[in-house]
């Protein structure tokens with residue numbers, strides 16, 4: 192047991208939002224023993240009469256108890272925004288430095304109330320290393336489920352170099368131009384301990400880069416090895432084929448037609464829209480100005496409107512939505528700040544109720560961790576990942592954003608020390624000026 196930690200923790204008198212979609216209920220006690228939730232509801236007699244030295248009672252009166260949040264789309268090893276002064280040579284500093292930086296950023300994620308992340312793609316096996324270091328208690332961070340390099344063909348997202356260069360080791364994509372090569376890569380990655388495989392269709396969805404037969408080959412091999420499969424798929428054809436091939440979840444799907452999404456619904460495949468990234472581009476683009484961001488903001492506005500329609504369509508069709516932000520993918524997607532934005536977008540753009548958004552952000556996302564029977568709800572026997580808030584997220588989903596209303600975080604039954612200085616303290620937040628930081632202090 193860590194210094195001073197008690198055997199049993201009892202969270203009393205809070206309002207429980209258990210992640211299942213059930214209405215919030217006043218709750219006498221959530222009892223945590225070791226890494227798990229022993230019971231929810233009445234305090235057991237033995238605990239009521241226990242030696243107070245062994246039990247920590249936390250009064251959550253006026254507070255809300257939720258499952259720890261799960262961001263099902265965070266790229267820990269991309270390490271964006273970069274640190275001031277960090278060397279940038281492609282592939283020259285990445286493996287070793289990347290791992291240390293990812294470990295440092297992981298702490299920021301956890302301290303924002305996100306107790307688990309699913310990592311759909313990264314450099315080398317950086318995320319596997321950080322995952323294991325967290326698991327073994329070497330460093331503090333969220334629970335991690337991860338893929339490694341995305342399986343790409345010529346023209347896929349993350350096939351960035353000319354064909355005569357190929358895909359260097361430091362690429363985020365691994366070039367595999369046949370089903371056989373893909374299957375061999377699945378085997379290699381599984382051998383190195385990934386939790387799932389990430390397939391990469393084209394960046395913008397204009398061309399389909401992976402055939403249905405290739406997807407099926409990957410799914411068959413990965414499932415045989417107990418690994419799931421996710422795909423970056425924006426286009427209609429790739430989305431439909433991914434559903435038919437039994438890919439476990441589809442990331443984006445924003446250019447799929449209603450008919451394609453009907454096939455996705457029929458197949459029971461989950462979709463992770465990842466709208467935060469688009470909205471953030473819009474918000475940041477407007478702030479920084481078109482000349483600086485060099486993107487057509489009218490195009491992004493259109494894309495966000497289309498995204499809203501798609502979210503509504505997913506809801507109408509009863510497709511299970513996963514919540515992911517793409518944090519760490521770009522300099523304007525910093526760790527620990529945007530993880531709850533996706534839930535907020537589901538409500539504002541997609542017409543989801545705040546409770547539906549909370550379920551997507553907790554219970555639904557446990558699937559992307561491979562832990563749908565263990566995580567994502569506050570229930571007897573589940574892993575004790577719990578947060579306490581001082582505002583009601585059902586009344587206003589935006590209170591989840593940026594950890595602003597967090598009172599406490601528990602992961603694996605252990606309380607995260609929020610009094611210790613944050614690893615980000617003293618650093619400028621993305622887009623913040625020194626004058627802004629000084630006036631905030």
Ligand SMILES: [Zn+2]
Pocket residue numbers: 264266311517520
């Ligand atoms: Zn991503």
